[in-house]
Amino acid sequence: MEPEVVEAELVLPSYLSFKKVQMYEKYPKGQSRGRHWKHLKQIIQAENYQNYPPEEPNYVNIESPPSMHPCKKICDITGFEAPYYDPRTNLRYANTEVFKIIRSLPNEYVQRYLALRNAQVVLK
Amino acid sequence: MPFISKINRQSDYNLFRSATPLVIDNGASYFRIGWAGEDDPRVIFRNIVQRPRHKTTGETVTIVGDHDPALLKYFDCTRSGPRSAFDSNVVYQFEIMEYILDFGFDRMGANGSEIDHPVLITECVCNPVQSRSKMGELLFETYGVPSIAFGVDAAFSYKYNQLQGICDRDGLAMCPGFTTTHVIPFIDGEPMYKGCCRTNVGGYHVTNYLKQLLSLKYPYHMGRFTWEKVEDLKMEHCYIAQDYISEAKLFQRGTKEAEEKTRLWQLPWVPPPTEEPPSEEEIARKAAIKEKLGQRLREMAEAKRSSKINELENELHGLEFLLNQLEQVAESDIPSFLAETGYVSRQEIESARNRTTQSLRKAKGEPKSEQTETEKADSSNNEKYSLVNVADEMLTPEQLIEKKKQLSIKSMSEGRMRLKQKRQEAELERERKQQLEEEKRLENPELYLEQLHAKYKDLSEKVDQRKRLKTNGGHTNGNNLSGGVGRGERLNAAQRERMRLLTTAAFDRGKGEDTFGAKDEDWQLYKLMSRDNDDDDEGPDEDDAELARISSRLQDLDPTFVPKLETSTSQTAEVPRARPLTKEDFQIVFGVERFRCPEILFNPNWVAVDQVGLDEMAGVSMRRLSYKDESLESRLTSSILLTGGSSLFPGIIERLEAGIRMIRPCGSPIKIVRALDPVMDAWRGASAYASGPQFHTQTFSKMDYYEKGEDWLRSYQLKYSL
Numbered sequence: 099m100e101p102e103v104v105e106a107e108l109v110l111p112s113y114l115s116f117k118k119v120q121m122y123e124k125y126p127k128g129q130s131r132g133r134h135w136k137h138l139k140q141i142i143q144a145e146n147y148q149n150y151p152p153e154e155p156n157y158v159n160i161e162s163p164p165s166m167h168p169c170k171k172i173c174d175i176t177g178f179e180a181p182y183y184d185p186r187t188n189l190r191y192a193n194t195e196v197f198k199i200i201r202s203l204p205n206e207y208v209q210r211y212l213a214l215r216n217a218q219v220v221l222k
Numbered sequence: 223m224p225f226i227s228k229i230n231r232q233s234d235y236n237l238f239r240s241a242t243p244l245v246i247d248n249g250a251s252y253f254r255i256g257w258a259g260e261d262d263p264r265v266i267f268r269n270i271v272q273r274p275r276h277k278t279t280g281e282t283v284t285i286v287g288d289h290d291p292a293l294l295k296y297f298d299c300t301r302s303g304p305r306s307a308f309d310s311n312v313v314y315q316f317e318i319m320e321y322i323l324d325f326g327f328d329r330m331g332a333n334g335s336e337i338d339h340p341v342l343i344t345e346c347v348c349n350p351v352q353s354r355s356k357m358g359e360l361l362f363e364t365y366g367v368p369s370i371a372f373g374v375d376a377a378f379s380y381k382y383n384q385l386q387g388i389c390d391r392d393g394l395a396m397c398p399g400f401t402t403t404h405v406i407p408f409i410d411g412e413p414m415y416k417g418c419c420r421t422n423v424g425g426y427h428v429t430n431y432l433k434q435l436l437s438l439k440y441p442y443h444m445g446r447f448t449w450e451k452v453e454d455l456k457m458e459h460c461y462i463a464q465d466y467i468s469e470a471k472l473f474q475r476g477t478k479e480a481e482e483k484t485r486l487w488q489l490p491w492v493p494p495p496t497e498e499p500p501s502e503e504e505i506a507r508k509a510a511i512k513e514k515l516g517q518r519l520r521e522m523a524e525a526k527r528s529s530k531i532n533e534l535e536n537e538l539h540g541l542e543f544l545l546n547q548l549e550q551v552a553e554s555d556i557p558s559f560l561a562e563t564g565y566v567s568r569q570e571i572e573s574a575r576n577r578t579t580q581s582l583r584k585a586k587g588e589p590k591s592e593q594t595e596t597e598k599a600d601s602s603n604n605e606k607y608s609l610v611n612v613a614d615e616m617l618t619p620e621q622l623i624e625k626k627k628q629l630s631i632k633s634m635s636e637g638r639m640r641l642k643q644k645r646q647e648a649e650l651e652r653e654r655k656q657q658l659e660e661e662k663r664l665e666n667p668e669l670y671l672e673q674l675h676a677k678y679k680d681l682s683e684k685v686d687q688r689k690r691l692k693t694n695g696g697h698t699n700g701n702n703l704s705g706g707v708g709r710g711e712r713l714n715a716a717q718r719e720r721m722r723l724l725t726t727a728a729f730d731r732g733k734g735e736d737t738f739g740a741k742d743e744d745w746q747l748y749k750l751m752s753r754d755n756d757d758d759d760e761g762p763d764e765d766d767a768e769l770a771r772i773s774s775r776l777q778d779l780d781p782t783f784v785p786k787l788e789t790s791t792s793q794t795a796e797v798p799r800a801r802p803l804t805k806e807d808f809q810i811v812f813g814v815e816r817f818r819c820p821e822i823l824f825n826p827n828w829v830a831v832d833q834v835g836l837d838e839m840a841g842v843s844m845r846r847l848s849y850k851d852e853s854l855e856s857r858l859t860s861s862i863l864l865t866g867g868s869s870l871f872p873g874i875i876e877r878l879e880a881g882i883r884m885i886r887p888c889g890s891p892i893k894i895v896r897a898l899d900p901v902m903d904a905w906r907g908a909s910a911y912a913s914g915p916q917f918h919t920q921t922f923s924k925m926d927y928y929e930k931g932e933d934w935l936r937s938y939q940l941k942y943s944l
Contacts, residue, residue, distance in 0.1 A: 099276065100296050110284040110325055116332040117324070119364050125317065135316065138309040141352050142517070155415040157312070157348045162421040162833040170466065170835055177814035178474045179467050192474065200489055207438060214434055216830030219740045 174211045175199060188212060226252075226290055227267045235331030241366075243912040244339040245904040246326065247375055250308040251400035251425070251867060253287070254905045255326045258340065258342070259913030263905050264731040265329045271321045276857065286325035308423055311346035311402045313353050316360055324566065327365065336366025340921050343513040344375040347404055347418050351936040355927075359936070362924040369921035373911070373940045376404050377413045379865040381942050382907030384411065392822065392854065393861030394840055396878070398823055398868035399424045405839040407847055407858055411943040413498050417847035422831040423826040425868040429462070431829055432819040440810060455812070459485050462873040463482055466825075473814050484813045491808035496745060511902075527585060567683040607632050665780075675783075677759050681769045688765075708833040723751050728796035787880035820871045836874075837881025856891055865897035865904070916944040 103109065112122055120155065122204045136144070148155050173180040173192035180190035182197070187208045200208070212218040242259040249269065255280040256263035267287030274297035275282050307318035321843045327337055345354060354372060361367040376397035384390050384513060395926070401424045409416040437444040463469035473480040485821045500508075548568060551559050556568070565571045592760055609617065609625040610632060617625060663670040727747070737743050776783040822828050824835035833843055840862070844855050864875065875894050882892055897903045911917065920940050927935070 099279070103293055103296055106289065106293055108285055108289055110286055110321060110328070114324055114332075116327055116330055116337050116366075117336055117364055118336060118366050119321065121324070124320075124364075135314060136352075138312055138314050140314070141350050144352060145350050153416065153732060155348050155418055157346075157350050160348050160415070160420050162416045162419045162839055164832045165827065165834045165838055167838070170825055170829065172470070172580075172818075173468075176474075177818040178470045210434070212440055214431065215828060 174214070187218060226296070227265050228263075228265055229287060229329055230265075231290075231329050232264050232331040238339070240338040241340070242339070243342050243362055243371075244330070245905065245909045245912050246341060246343040247378075247398065247908060248313070248344050249375060250306065250311050250402075251903070252904075253322055253326055255330060256905065257296040258907060258909050258917070260445060260909055261906065262552075263909075265326055267325070267329075268304075269308070270306050270324060271318045272299060272304050273302050274299040275301065279354060284321050286321050289846055300674070308401065311399065313345075313357060316356050319357070320360060320364065323360070323365065335874055337361075338366070338368065340369045340371070340918070341367045341373045341374060342917070342921075343379065343909055345372050345910060346402070347374050347406065347420065348415060351775050351932055354938075355935055358927050369918070369923045371912070371917070371921040371925075371940060373907075373908060373939065373942075374406070374622065375399075376406055376865060377408075377940075377942055378905075378911060379897055379903040380413075380863050380907070381407055381411070382903045382910060383863055383865070383895075385409075385907075385910065386898060388865045388895055389897060390857065392857040393863060394843060394858050395863050395865060396836065396840065396867035396869070398836060398864075399866040400868075401426045403823065403836060403866075403868070409847075410856070413942065414847060415939075417833075417843050419839050419842045421826055421831065421835070421848065422754070423822055423829065423831050423833070423841060424866075425831055428443060428819050428830075428868065429456050431813060432456055432460070435815055435819070436810065439815075443808075455487070455941065457906030459812050459816050459869070461817055462820050462824075462871045464873065464877060466817065466821050469817055470814055480813065481787075483816065484811060487810040487812070488805070488900045489808040489810065491803075493805070493807055494802055503697075512547075515679065523652075529586050531582065531768070534578055534585060538575065538578045538582060541571060541578065544571055547577070568797065569573065571677075616855060621747040644816045671776075672782060674772060674779070678769070678772045678776060681765060681772065683771055685765050720751060723747060748755075817873075820868070820874075823868060823871075823874075824877065837878055838885065839881050840878075841885040855886075856898060859886060860891040860893045862892070862894040863897055864894060865900045867894055867901050869900045912941070914944050920944075 099109070113120055140157060143160075145156070148156050150156065152159065169185075171180045171190055172178065173196055174189045175196050176192055177191035178196075180192050182191050182193075183189075184191060184197065184200055185205070186198055189208060189211060190198050191200055203211075209218045234527050238257060241260070244345075244826050245256055245258050247254040247263070253268060253269040254263035254266045255685050256265070264311075270287065272285045273282055274285065274294070275703070277296055285294075285297070305315070305318055307313050307315045308320065312461045336731070343357065343361075345357070349372070353360050357372075358370055360369055376395045376399075380389065380395040384391065389409070395404075395406045395407050395408060395413070401422070403421045403424055406415070408414065413893070414573060429449065429452050432455065433449065436452065436770050440447075460633070514632050537756075544563060545563075545568075548571070557816070560566065563571075565574070607628045609621060610628050612625070614622065615623070630633055658671075688937065726890070822831075824837060826835055840859070847854075849855075862878075864878070875896060879892055879894050882894075883890075886892065899906070922930075
């Protein structure tokens with residue numbers, strides 16, 4: 099290792115005296131251990147919140163509800179107020195100049211703009 | 223990103239008694255660890271882990287937090303990016319968490335056999351029990367921590383600010399954080415989790431949105447928009463608009479105010495070297511070099527020519543000498559004499575001599591002496607075509623063949639003569655015309671020029687029209703420039719007509735009575751069908767030639783005349799010329815983006831999170847409390863504390879006030895304050911809390927953890943007011 103890397107102690111040492119179980123003991127090298135953690139969704143599912151009274155706050159039921167206000171429509175390209183919608187690309191746009199732009203955009207960019215609001219076409 | 227990490231190793235770890243708690247603010251963006259009772263955490267670093275490979279040794283190493291990027295050049299970071307242990311503020315990857323804790327404790331200076339201090343660590347509101355128990359297990363089993371307490375960062379921040387007199391016992395803590403935004407109501411100094419709400423939008427989403435928008439707006443500079451840089455830009459330039467739509471209108475109209483609000487980021491740009499026009503000397507020097515080269519080429523060509531002439535002359539001399547000799551040789555000796563020279567007959571030598579003379583003439587640049595040739599032809603005509611005028615009956619079969627040959631040769635040469643004559647006549651005619659025109663011109667130059675111009679215009683229009691007709695058929699719809707390639711544009715008029723005839727012939731059959739062939743004109747159809755369209759080329763050719771002539775003449779006479787460009791070349795799609803890149807191409811403009819990105823805190827559905835925004839969350843929170851107590855609700859809204867990293871955006875307080883005013887009854891008191899230090903107050907609150915004398919009553923030990931079981935851990939809740 100380069101001296102400046104060593105001096106900055108950039109790399110976490112593999113042995114630390116204050117640990118009762120070292121990393122290499124817990125996760126030995128060379129053994130395929132697969133995925134040893136659960137996704138958040140799996141964690142929530144394992145919590146079985148449906149077995150608890152609904153008035154008791156938990157991770158799931160403290161989530162905010164959907165908004166009561168109508169969603170403000172903004173132009174996907176410029177961010178201006180968007181009164182129009184292009185049925186071909188599904189993009190919202192503010193005026194004719196933006197319309198010209200979106201009609202000249204390659205599909206990849208259209209999809210990336212749509213992906214910003216999770217409205218892109220997903221091929222399954 | 224401002225480098226706010228503090229990762230120096232602490233040396234005074236052993237000076238602290240084992241009863242002094244370690245306080246950890248385990249936030250999704252930053253990890254802060256320090257001693258209870260102190261004002262600031264000792265160690266701060268980004269809560270990320272990278273596992274790159276060392277470039278020279280090839281071993282995989284673990285790097286926790288953010289470091290000087292200059293040091294990372296020794297590592298290959300392309301395979302694995304920075305990883306976080308968090309998903310929506312919940313710790314779910316405990317291997318990564320362990321690396322982070324390792325690093326944190328190590329930098330605190332821990333060097334004993336275990337971490338012999340109580341630990342207060344923050345978690346998110348209503349953390350799933352699995353995450354909590356895993357964290358407990360990790361701390362107890364791996365680090366030997368004697369006791370643990372879990373608390374909520376936003377609550378600690380609220381309590382800290384309450385102690386400083388910023389907010390009251392009853393109030394709302396609004397915490398737009400890194401990956402989530404929480405609102406926690408406080409009543410009597412205790413958080414009411416049942417009135418809590420969480421929207422899964424935070425500073426991470428703002429940065430990501432900005433990054434995406436910028437890289438879509440400036441695809442050429444995409445590489446510039448690293449996470450760290452964009453985070454930096456966000457913190458420096460983003461603000462929250464009072465009213466999004468009207469603010470956007472300012473920019474749409476391009477007002478002066480909007481111009482002032484627009485920020486520019488000039489990327490490093492070096493102007494391309496400007497080419498200075500070459501000096502006189504340079505030009506002279508270049509011309510001299512050119513002249514010299516030309517001279518050399520000319521000399522070379524001259525030498526080549528003279529050597530060729532020499533060669534040919536030698537050959538000619540040789541042949542003539544041979545012929546002379548041949549005359550002196552007896553008739554019978556000819557074949558044996560010729561065998562040596564490689565020629566078969568006298569005629570062959572003569573023809574070779576003729577060829578050589580001709581090429582010699584050509585090489586010397588003498589004009590072909592046609593006159594002599596023709597004369598010679600005339601003189602030799604009689605002997606050449608000796609058999610032509612003899613009747614067939616008098617000839618032997620060989621002679622008959624010879625006669626046929628002579629006949630054909632004669633007719634060919636006669637044809638050639640006729641053609642030559644015709645050409646001469648045409649030339650004469652042209653000369654005559656030119657002379658006539660010249661006379662006209664001399665008579666009245668202006669009028670002549672005018673006439674010529676008119677003629678040119680007429681002709682060029684005619685040619686143009688024919689061209690258009692040929693490519694576009696009868697009905698020019700005017701958009702042949704647009705480049706649409708349909709059937710009509712691909713075929714010319716004649717081909718189209720032919721297609722039409724073919725299709726009508728193919729599909730009209732069986733429609734009523736078949737009367738085809740009753741009239742003679744019907745049969746013309748086949749002629750039209752079979753005809754290919756190379757018949758209409760003569761007319762335009764003539765016109766084109768005339769046009770070229772007139773335009774060249776005009777160019778001679780009128781210096782201002784510019785011949786019209788070929789329309790067909792200008793019709794092909796104009797290729798955008800590559801222009802030199804300017805300074806402006808390297809400017810990143812932040813206009814609407816400055817307030818569009820943080821606006822997602824108020825409109826999460828812009829990034830596909832279908833939840834209420836920050837302002838509405840206050841209303842949701844109070845509704846969930848369901849106390850139906852007007853005075854309590856007024857007390858809550860008159861003490862709203864904004865904390866968390868994303869509450870640093872300028873304008874957020876005013877916007878939030880306007881938003882909450884809309885959902886509250888008219889005249890309700892609303893007071894919104896920002897925490898003293900929205901980023902650090904959670905740790906400070908936790909530090910103050912852990913240094914309190916009653917802290918030990920809120921912790922639990924390893925024994926408690928294993929005896930009381932999961933249900934107890936689920937309902938475990940810190941009491942914040944001690």
